[in-house]
Amino acid sequence: MPPRSYTSTLRAEQAANTRQRILDAAALCFTRGGYAGTSLADIATEAGVSVETVKLNGPKRELLMGAFEQAFSGSEGRETIAEREVGRDIRSVSDHAEFLRGYIHFVAEANRRTSGLWASFLSAASSDPLVQESLDDLLSRRRVDFAAAISELERRKLVPAGLTDARRRELADVLSFIVSPESHQQLVEQSGWSMERYEEWLLAAMERLVFAG
Structure with a gap:
């Protein structure tokens, strides 16, 4: 029994490591070539595995979500x-300033x-209803x-x-807007801000727009 258990555990670890490599490769390929411009073969090449192995971890829309x-x-x-x-680790920090920085x-x-x-x-969600469903699910969890x-x-x-439920929802929407991926894209990638400056701006924006209630 122990050798069989060991073999099963080893195979599970190998499968998990392979999937992680595939998802890392998918992230790179989708970022470089977009969803429509990326094939399973592209992902396989980047991950260093066969196309069949990628298919076993697919389909493509699920690889996009997983990535x-x-x-x-x-x-x-x-x-x-x-x-x-x-x-849980972030919430476990008792010092408020350290919690916010984290x-x-x-x-x-x-x-x-x-x-x-x-x-x-x-971009993929705008033309693929199944990807849109995945995006809707992700946005629901984000809320x-x-x-x-x-x-x-x-x-x-x-x-x-004493915040009302409606005000709580508004503040959650404001916070979501401030820390959205689009804020990083515009301020860091397009405007050339450093990550340090970006984090300073995020904290200042939270203080002005969220902490005031």
């Missing part, structure tokens, strides 16, 4: 950021890793995450007490 999730948060899956280890740094780095991939995602972020800010008394 985005892995690039954004470090792993794929339907869990919100708040439910993932990275979200949150801003995570978002900024996630945007840096996924900015081009996000553009490909949006849950920003609602959770506002709740955490309330718990820490970083926003005024």
Whole structure:
């Protein structure tokens, strides 16, 4: 029994490592060539595996979603950021200033890793209904995450007490807008800001537009 168990575990680890390589390769290919301009063969070449291996991890739209999730948060899956280890780690920081720096740094780095991939995602969704469904699911989870972020800010008394449900939703929308991948694309990629300046701006924008309630 132990040798069989060991072999099974080894195969599972190898499969997981292969999938991670495929998703990393998909992220690069989709960013460079767009969704329509990327084939499974392109992904296979980039990952150093066969096309059949990529197909076993596909179809392409699922590779797009998995690639985005892995690039954004470090792993794929339907869990919100708040439910993932990275979200729990950020919330566990008791010092408010350190918590905010950690949150801003995570978002900024996630945007840096996924900015081009996000553009490909949006473009693909505009012409492929199945990709649009994946995008809608991702945006739904994103809304849950920003609602959770506002709740955490309330718990820490970083926003005024007594917010109505409608105002909470508004603040979540504002926060989502501030830290969107588009903000990184415009300020860092198009305007040439450094990542340090970008993080400073994110924090200042949160203080002005969210903390005031």
